[in-house]
Amino acid sequence: MSLAERLNALRLSLPPTARLLAVSKTVGLQAIQEALDADQRDFGENYAQDLRDKAAALPSATWHFIGRLQRNKAKYVARAASWVHAIDHIEQVEALHALRAGPPLRALVAVNLAQEATKGGVSSAAVMPLVEAATAYDQVQIVGLFTMPPMAEDPAANIPFYEALADLARQGRRAGHLLTELSMGTSADAAVAAAHGATWVRVGTALFGARS
Numbered sequence: 001m002s003l004a005e006r007l008n009a010l011r012l013s014l015p016p017t018a019r020l021l022a023v024s025k026t027v028g029l030q031a032i033q034e035a036l037d038a039d040q041r042d043f044g045e046n047y048a049q050d051l052r053d054k055a056a057a058l059p060s061a062t063w064h065f066i067g068r069l070q071r072n073k074a075k076y077v078a079r080a081a082s083w084v085h086a087i088d089h090i091e092q093v094e095a096l097h098a099l100r101a102g103p104p105l106r107a108l109v110a111v112n113l114a115q116e117a118t119k120g121g122v123s124s125a126a127v128m129p130l131v132e133a134a135t136a137y138d139q140v141q142i143v144g145l146f147t148m149p150p151m152a153e154d155p156a157a158n159i160p161f162y163e164a165l166a167d168l169a170r171q172g173r174r175a176g177h178l179l180t181e182l183s184m185g186t187s188a189d190a191a192v193a194a195a196h197g198a199t200w201v202r203v204g205t206a207l208f209g210a211r212s
């Protein structure tokens with residue numbers, strides 16, 4: 001199958017409520033251009049400098065930063081990204097706010113639901129205080145939640161995590177926050193995540209092939 005065919009197959013497998021974020025980390029400009037030509041608009045990168053370089057080369061795409069944001073890299077993200085998926089500290093919000101010109105960045109709070117030490121993200125209990133604190137910085141608008149569940153053989157094992165994330169967002173909306181976006185699901189389980197409320201699924205390998 002060609003990249004355009006893989007994109008189409010993936011789109012057909014998702015409900016209209018889930019948008020496809022093509023994770024283009026380690027992928028060259030030519031393949032990204034090919035995806036753009038096949039009407040894929042949104043691309044995700046997890047290294048700030050790669051995002052800066054690719055956004056400069058392909059400004060017609062919409063760029064999402066999906067990695068852990070370090071303060072000294074915030075300038076690249078603030079300038080080149082439209083979305084930031086994995087905020088887990090108020091200092092990141094503060095830095096992005098100070099550096100952002102133009103329309104506010106859309107941002108999601110990363111939640112570490114299984115409390116894995118090797119991953120970023122805040123605990124469930126820390127979500128609302130962070131969302132609350134971020135309202136002081138209007139160049140960053142928190143619009144949803146992000147998660148990356150523990151590695152599992154069976155995609156169904158992720159369902160409790162996706163339900164928990166959707167539940168947290170509902171609680172936030174009841175408290176008056178705009179938590180309408182859920183970024184969850186990768187190549188292994190995009191359809192499962194979409195069926196449980198994902199508004200963004202983050203798919204790399206299934207589109208661009210295995211990363212070396």
Ligand SMILES: *Cc1c(COP(=O)(O)O)cnc(C)c1O
Nearest residue numbers: 023046066186187202203204205
């Ligand atoms: C790499 C990456 C993905 C994509 O994973 P695939 O298995 O290649 O689909 C999704 N989310 C994040 C945060 C990533 O870093």
